[in-house]
Amino acid sequence: MTVKIEDRPIEQVREQVIDQLIYNYSHGVISAEAFERRLDQAMAATDNLVLMELVSDLDLKADTSYQNEKRAQFSPYYSNQSQDEALHLRSILGSNERSGQWVVPKEIHITNLLGSIELDFTDAIFQHQHITLHVNCLLGSDEIYVPEHVNVVSKIFSVVGSVENKSVSLNKLHGPTITIEGKVILGSVEIKVKRTIKEKFVSFANSLKTSWKDMNKS
Template structure:
């Protein structure tokens, strides 16, 4: 009696994924973006390099896309991503005192418009080099205290007609103004930040039978852009 032939064991279809091909999370993208902002504030990247790498960081799909963005920066060695093996046990819950990760900043339109109503821009959102606020018989609120600055200088152009625009900035940025009030008021409480690397916010425009007020919010400091210069984590 002949012995039956032994059939080869089928190979598993779940081959391990190479580290560079693993998908990244929003928290991973944000971690790299913060390192790039610090590098730009320190003068390690110029404006074009910073803009190009920031865009690539938020468009990254895998760890292989992220790693080259900080490879030539001193902080590269400290970048780590949590990638437990597929068969690893679930990690223990974080201690109650641990600070939760910040949510990704929102993409928003560079224009805020309010006509016979109100509009606001606040919370954790990305602000670029240009921002426009227009109101007619309404009100606009722009709060930059928790925003992520993606440019060293932000210019806000205001047009307020029978309405009002309110701008709030962190207390550790430079605030400048050059607006005109006609039968209205254009009040910018200017200040110069002690840190030479701090962003500059310029508020300009027109208030016609309306008003614009821009001032720092005490107790609120920008951390996303000048974190290292301020000595905070």
């Protein structure tokens, strides 16, 4: 028996509607302006019937190929590579950065004295479900970028410092968890995403649209 639309979990309905919007836009059924307008409405909606109304005139449904592309785009990169040594990032009156595709060990240590450190997990390759990040920041600035599917637990002790956690989560059940602990004294630690979830949806939709066009040309 099919569950009535108003009785279904709203996040499940929202995901279904956003998938249908992306799929129809990528196939040229709706314009970029209509797609972004409806996407904004879908992300803000608090009613299942309102959500379904956004795709009531769209016939195309997301297929298995779409779901595979989406999984590849929005799931964390996992690897069986052996990288169990702890990572140490240090900055004293300078700057340090780790970004791109790098293998994330189980333990990461950041030491920052009057400097700046950027730690970017956006394209990182995970091999552990639980990662511990130890922060020791004195009069410095740490910026930590995490993708939407990564959980962040902050246990940082701040003394006349600033700690901001602006991270979000797209799929908490399947993503790794980063626990951040340590201390910040007269410094700052900011945890955030490089792109908003809307920007990531739009980017994904445009990449699918380009792929679909190329496929039709060949």
